[in-house]
Amino acid sequence: MKQSEQLIKGFDAKQFQHDLISWFEQEQRILPWREDQDPYKVWVSEIMLQQTRVDTVIPYFHNFISKFPTIKHLAEADEEDVLKAWEGLGYYSRARNLQTAVKEVHETYGGIVPNTPQDISKLKGVGPYTTGAILSIAYGVPEPAVDGNVMRVFSRLLSIWDDIAKPKTRKLFEDVIRLVISNENPSFFNQGLMELGALICTPTSPSCLLCPVREHCRAFDEGVQDELPVKTKKKANRILHLAAVVLTDEQNRVLIHKRPEKGLLANLWEFPNAEVDTEMNLDQERLQMYVKEAYGAEVTIGDSFATIQHIFSHLTWKINVYEGKIMGSVQEDDKLKLVTFEELEKYALPVSHQNILKAYRSYE
DNA sequence: TATGCGTGGAC
DNA sequence: TGTCCAAGCAT
Numbered sequence: 098m099k100q101s102e103q104l105i106k107g108f109d110a111k112q113f114q115h116d117l118i119s120w121f122e123q124e125q126r127i128l129p130w131r132e133d134q135d136p137y138k139v140w141v142s143e144i145m146l147q148q149t150r151v152d153t154v155i156p157y158f159h160n161f162i163s164k165f166p167t168i169k170h171l172a173e174a175d176e177e178d179v180l181k182a183w184e185g186l187g188y189y190s191r192a193r194n195l196q197t198a199v200k201e202v203h204e205t206y207g208g209i210v211p212n213t214p215q216d217i218s219k220l221k222g223v224g225p226y227t228t229g230a231i232l233s234i235a236y237g238v239p240e241p242a243v244d245g246n247v248m249r250v251f252s253r254l255l256s257i258w259d260d261i262a263k264p265k266t267r268k269l270f271e272d273v274i275r276l277v278i279s280n281e282n283p284s285f286f287n288q289g290l291m292e293l294g295a296l297i298c299t300p301t302s303p304s305c306l307l308c309p310v311r312e313h314c315r316a317f318d319e320g321v322q323d324e325l326p327v328k329t330k331k332k333a334n335r336i337l338h339l340a341a342v343v344l345t346d347e348q349n350r351v352l353i354h355k356r357p358e359k360g361l362l363a364n365l366w367e368f369p370n371a372e373v374d375t376e377m378n379l380d381q382e383r384l385q386m387y388v389k390e391a392y393g394a395e396v397t398i399g400d401s402f403a404t405i406q407h408i409f410s411h412l413t414w415k416i417n418v419y420e421g422k423i424m425g426s427v428q429e430d431d432k433l434k435l436v437t438f439e440e441l442e443k444y445a446l447p448v449s450h451q452n453i454l455k456a457y458r459s460y461e
Numbered sequence: 462t463a464t465g466c467g468t469g470g471a472c
Numbered sequence: 473t474g475t476c477c478a479a480g481c482a483t
Contacts, residue, residue: 146479153469153478187467190482224481244479264462267480291479300477301472330476331464361466409467410477448468464483471477 246294
């Protein structure tokens with residue numbers, strides 16, 4: 098017998114569905130992506146919500162949908178504008194993958210988001226969770242949508258002690274959900290689980306006394322709700338020292354560089370910078386030579402006017418920021434541009450470089 | 462399978 | 473202040 102079948106023995110799935118869905122009908126938050134079930138809007142919201150809080154997403158969702166109201170609008174948009182709309186939201190490959198996938202839907206599926214797990218999960222950026230979320234919410238298909246909430250809620254409900262940080266564990270929860278999901282209302286079932294995880298069955302100090310499915314919960318019964326789920330820690334991040342320079346010419350245009358199309362902050366724009374060891378951080382002469390080599394620009398480096406720390410999830414940047422002047426001419430191309438500070442507002446910058454810009458403005 | 466990939470909020 | 477995240481996916 099499969100582990101999932103073993104786990105749900107004695108679990109009253111029908112009653113649970115009813116209790117969960119009734120609670121969701123009463124208590125669900127009013128959210129912009131819940132106003133209709135437009136598959137495109139459901140899709141956009143699900144991508145934005147990956148590893149990102151609801152409160153953070155709301156303004157981005159409004160702005161994004163107003164700029165790109167339909168599949169066609171997004172498919173035909175400039176990537177630069179899409180990234181600008183994503184600026185500050187993080188995990189920028191989500192934006193580029195979304196546009197790639199939307200183009201695919203526009204061209205291959207006539208602008209209709211596919212409604213089978215096979216087709217939809219082939220789309221760039223659409224993994225197992227998003228597949229289930231779109232299918233259940235937009236199309237009413239009873240497919241599991243297992244995210245962190247669902248694993249937390251069900252690890253407590255069924256007292257499951259598998260490590261939810263392990264990729265393999267997600268499959269166990271998918272098996273479980275397939276056995277207990279509501280076929281009548283998979284949309285509210287899946288959304289109800291996530292809403293419950295967000296509002297009641299929280300990572301720390303869950304509100305068990307307010308929980309609509311407390312009677313189904315083995316962890317509450319056993320008093321171990323604070324010990325579940327089991328989740329191993331990630332390893333600590335590393336520190337990288339950078340020197341960055343805000344380089345201006347005699348017309349007060351500033352030099353910006355487009356980052357590589359893969360990896361960290363892919364395709365976003367930045368001020369010229371280099372990794373340094375802590376010692377070299379004060380060496381203006383070497384920074385000047387580096388800029389000449391890497392960007393082909395003849396410059397003089399002035400004073401360091403700020404140090405900026407930026408903490409990523411897996412990395413910390415400590416950036417020493419200099420001002421500098423461009424002496425000769427610069428060969429511009431699609432990855433290197435001289436722009437006015439007004440034009441700069443059209444380009445998507447990572448938050449770290451937005452902070453460099455702020456520091457420069459207050460220094461000037 | 463483990464790691465890289467952002468950001469801002471909660472405690 | 474440091475730690476842990478929050479509706480994951482690609483490689």
